[in-house]
Amino acid sequence: MLWGCFSSAGTGKLVRIEGKMDGAKYREIIEENLMQSAKDLRLGRRFIFQQDNDPKHTARATKEWFGLKNVNVLKWPSQSPDLNPIENLWQDLKIAVHRRSPSNLTELHLFCQEEWTNLSISRCAKLVETYPKRLAAFNGKPGDLIVINRLAYHHWAIYIGENEVVHLDPEGGDSSSSLELLSFRGEVKRQKLTDLVANDSYQVKNLLDQRYRARDHYVIVKEASSMVGRQLSYNDDTYNSQHFARDLRYGEAESRQVRRAACPAWAGLAAARAATNDFSDRRLLYRSLKRLSK
Structure with missing residues (x-):
């Protein structure tokens, strides 16, 4: 120590x-x-x-x-x-x-x-x-969605209080197939917010509050904490860190409705996103570069 x-x-x-x-x-x-x-x-x-x-x-x-x-x-x-x-x-x-x-x-x-x-x-x-500036910018409450602005993508987490978050880490799980570009397994982790953020910027962003009612904060925190250590199927387009955090805040049923409504727009997005800085998570970028280098 x-x-x-x-x-x-x-x-x-x-x-x-x-x-x-x-x-x-x-x-x-x-x-x-x-x-x-x-x-x-x-x-x-x-x-x-x-x-x-x-x-x-x-x-x-x-x-x-x-x-x-x-x-x-x-x-x-x-x-x-x-x-x-x-x-x-x-x-x-x-x-x-x-x-x-x-x-x-x-x-x-x-x-x-x-x-x-x-x-x-x-x-x-x-x-x-x-x-x-960082003190003034953070006004998070337990149950809030936190978006972290990485260099080439956004990573999402649920704030559970006491400087701690729960998130789905795409680097924590096992790949499901060497032939699969987007799908693998991620691990649910509990970390200090400051450790997860490191030197990147972040903010509270409860992006669906105007459309859906968030669940009670104690329900969100309890469920998020109970999932720590689990490995979940992870897909950069259909189930990434944002989907995981959003499910916890709004409930899986409401979040699934949003995903279904957005599916047509996502159909050709995997290739188009390679030219942008709006990746939802890092693995798509890494694997795309690896595939192109072969």
């Missing part, structure tokens, strides 16, 4: 956590590393510190420590999605360390330290710069 911090001026300390992480350990870490990081990054005395509402972070003794050190802590609403931009840096770090294939814990720790210091100042500054 690691603790780290950063600002628009770059990365601060990165600490390997030994033993059980409790309130006392957390206060020991920030005592030894937070103020020094602020000094190294030249933040001055009036910097604002952001953390989530973990009980270790909000304990009375921890609050007293912040008060004694005159640290301004950003108020973080309860039951709010954790959109702390450091989540993006953790993902960057994970990718960079994985590429180096550490063979033991010593190498893992060493590579983490090296790659953490290699994270660019421009990357850190960009995350801080876009933070207010």
Whole structure:
């Protein structure tokens, strides 16, 4: 387990956590590393510190420590999605360390330290710069549809609260046939929204609310959670991540009506979409390129 911090001026300390992480350990870490990081990054005395509402972070003794050190802590609403931009840096770090294939814990720790210091100042500054915009843009509630704007397609998920989503991952299942271009199996996954989004933009988009009544949010969340781990038949045109999420929000019967109404328009779409950036999911693009290269 690691603790780290950063600002628009770059990365601060990165600490390997030994033993059980409790309130006392957390206060020991920030005592030894937070103020020094602020000094190294030249933040001055009036910097604002952001953390989530973990009980270790909000304990009375921890609050007293912040008060004694005159640290301004950003108020973080309860039951709010954790959109702390450091989540993006953790993902960057994970990718960079994985590429180096550490063979033991010593190498893992060493590579983490090296790659953490290699994270660019421009990357850190960009995350801080876009933070207010991303906070204002997300107003999701449990049961909402989330659309993620990938480079060449849109991926959809159901928001279930606490910064978590359930989605149908086309990369998670087994291919049903090497001869089939569009059909294979995807896996239903539960992930942190920030992990799934990574560096892409996203928004709430309950696209059929004007036509159909959404089911109660607790029904949506319960059903979505119960499906995690399942492998489902996946087809880029007839059952992709959007269909999966839409079925959960509106109910399978209503969503199926929409699919039937749209079928004539989809008949020749598979080939035409290769010239656009509106792919519903990535597998069609990858497989089309693979087929063309043969």
